[in-house]
Amino acid sequence: MAHLRKRRRRRLNPRFVALCLTAMLLAAGGALWWVNRPLPGEGVALPDYVEEKLLPENPWSRPGTPLKTISGVVIHYVGNPGTSAQANRNYFASLSSGTEGTYASSHFVVGLEGEVIQCVPLTELAYASNQRNTDTIAIETCHPDDTGEFSPVTYDRLVELTAFLCKTFKLNPETEVIRHYDVTGKECPKFYVDHPEAWETFRQDVSAAVTALGEHQGR
Numbered sequence: 065m066a067h068l069r070k071r072r073r074r075r076l077n078p079r080f081v082a083l084c085l086t087a088m089l090l091a092a093g094g095a096l097w098w099v100n101r102p103l104p105g106e107g108v109a110l111p112d113y114v115e116e117k118l119l120p121e122n123p124w125s126r127p128g129t130p131l132k133t134i135s136g137v138v139i140h141y142v143g144n145p146g147t148s149a150q151a152n153r154n155y156f157a158s159l160s161s162g163t164e165g166t167y168a169s170s171h172f173v174v175g176l177e178g179e180v181i182q183c184v185p186l187t188e189l190a191y192a193s194n195q196r197n198t199d200t201i202a203i204e205t206c207h208p209d210d211t212g213e214f215s216p217v218t219y220d221r222l223v224e225l226t227a228f229l230c231k232t233f234k235l236n237p238e239t240e241v242i243r244h245y246d247v248t249g250k251e252c253p254k255f256y257v258d259h260p261e262a263w264e265t266f267r268q269d270v271s272a273a274v275t276a277l278g279e280h281q282g283r
């Protein structure tokens with residue numbers, strides 16, 4: 065036994081031990097970082113035109129689920145002509161009672177006057193885009209009439225906000241800014257489903273706005 069122990073001890077090369085310890089420390093450090101890594105939406109300073117009116121946490125419109133990946137922006141229309149951003153924000157808040165049995169929300173609502181209300185933090189998922197809820201930011205957009213076309217002031221603000229998000233999360237407007245329609249086939253945002261060329265123009269306008277922001281970082 066004594067002889068065996070001696071042989072075993074001799075085999076332990078100090079450099080090998082040091083290497084193993086270093087590898088273990090690195091692995092532990094990496095695992096710790098992975099568990100505690102910041103969410104992509106953490107610490108993002110939003111533009112001045114965004115008014116923060118967060119929904120109360122509730123299972124129906126703000127479940128508080130961490131948004132661990134942000135790989136797209138999904139554009140919606142509210143489908144309720146003439147309603148304001150505030151009215152749509154209030155609707156999402158009203159769902160918290162659960163009496164309607166409806167799950168719905170959005171990170172942002174862009175209004176008829178170009179106002180923007182934030183309903184859900186960028187660190188949490190919103191109930192807007194079905195299977196893409198877990199990795200996208202949702203923007204609901206108000207519109208004056210049944211065609212679903214956005215007014216010029218609303219359109220410009222939507223371009224500005226979408227460009228800000230593309231720049232912040234390094235998203236490509238040509239491929240990672242999508243319609244709700246592109247996820248589920250739902251007629252949303254209606255005008256931009258009915259007029260695919262208007263949608264392409266929107267994406268180009270977002271691209272130009274990202275470039276204007278100074279850091280176009282497509283992937």
Ligand SMILES: [Zn+2]
Nearest residue numbers: 140141244252
């Ligand atoms: Zn939609």
